[in-house]
Amino acid sequence: MSNIIELDHVTKKFKNKLALNDISLTIAENKIYGFRGPNGSGKSVTFKTILGFVRPTTGTVKVEGKIIRKDVIFAPDTAFAISEYGLLEDKTGLENLELLKVLNEDQSSDSKKIMQRVGLNPNNPLKLKEYSLGMRQRLLIAAALLGDNKIIILDEPTNALDEEGQDFVAKLILELKQEGKTVLVSSHDKEFLDQVADHIFVFSEGRIVKEIEKQSGLA
Numbered sequence: 665m666s667n668i669i670e671l672d673h674v675t676k677k678f679k680n681k682l683a684l685n686d687i688s689l690t691i692a693e694n695k696i697y698g699f700r701g702p703n704g705s706g707k708s709v710t711f712k713t714i715l716g717f718v719r720p721t722t723g724t725v726k727v728e729g730k731i732i733r734k735d736v737i738f739a740p741d742t743a744f745a746i747s748e749y750g751l752l753e754d755k756t757g758l759e760n761l762e763l764l765k766v767l768n769e770d771q772s773s774d775s776k777k778i779m780q781r782v783g784l785n786p787n788n789p790l791k792l793k794e795y796s797l798g799m800r801q802r803l804l805i806a807a808a809l810l811g812d813n814k815i816i817i818l819d820e821p822t823n824a825l826d827e828e829g830q831d832f833v834a835k836l837i838l839e840l841k842q843e844g845k846t847v848l849v850s851s852h853d854k855e856f857l858d859q860v861a862d863h864i865f866v867f868s869e870g871r872i873v874k875e876i877e878k879q880s881g882l883a
């Protein structure tokens with residue numbers, strides 16, 4: 665399958681607010697897609713319509729050929745890190761990942777290994793409410809790595825990270841591509857997206873106003 669995700673003339677209206685205004689886009693397998701644009705331009709709502717968390721007002725979203733909210737409720741083979749779909753404050757990082765495994769009937773992911781991969785110590789006894797913003801961000805990314813999904817959606821994964829943390833996320837995203845994943849990542853940071861993305865969608869006021877295709881992919 666060449667296009668793993670397709671949005672066809674998608675609009676989303678919240679009361680009087682047109683959050684998405686006729687978005688059409690295609691996502692090919694095993695590439696990294698950057699979503700750039702100012703606050704409120706529609707990046708997160710686009711991700712949520714792909715995931716099936718938000719129902720489009722008009723238009724269709726297909727993931728792996730399935731129409732979201734029609735053929736399936738949620739996007740198949742898709743993991744996400746979106747800060748508002750949170751983790752449990754009263755649990756440790758490891759406990760949070762173990763709970764997600766139970767919820768997802770996932771018996772094969774190695775939570776400890778995944779925590780180490782994102783630079784967190786699985787034996788850290790701190791509860792999430794005691795985590796720094798950067799540690800939270802890393803745990804959220806770890807949650808998206810559970811289940812070995814084909815498509816990974818990362819909403820502002822470098823928020824609250826220092827320069828070292830940002831480089832770390834960039835390297836991780838490039839590794840995910842090497843492993844055959846398709847990654848959708850949003851950021852305000854032009855430099856960061858230029859570093860990782862093969863293709864960039866630039867959003868403004870609910871529209872895609874520009875698309876940038878990188879020649880060779882990796883920087």
Ligand SMILES: Nc1ncnc2c1ncn2[C@@H]1O[C@H](COP(=O)(O)OP(=O)(O)OP(=O)(O)O)[C@@H](O)[C@H]1O
Nearest residue numbers: 678681682683701702703704705706707708709710
């Ligand atoms: N559940 C909702 N109810 C009402 N309005 C919403 C809802 N979700 C999003 N919006 C509005 O839709 C618009 C697009 O929001 P979206 O979260 O996609 O922006 P964004 O590009 O991801 O920005 P940010 O970088 O701030 O996350 C905004 O005006 C936002 O206020």
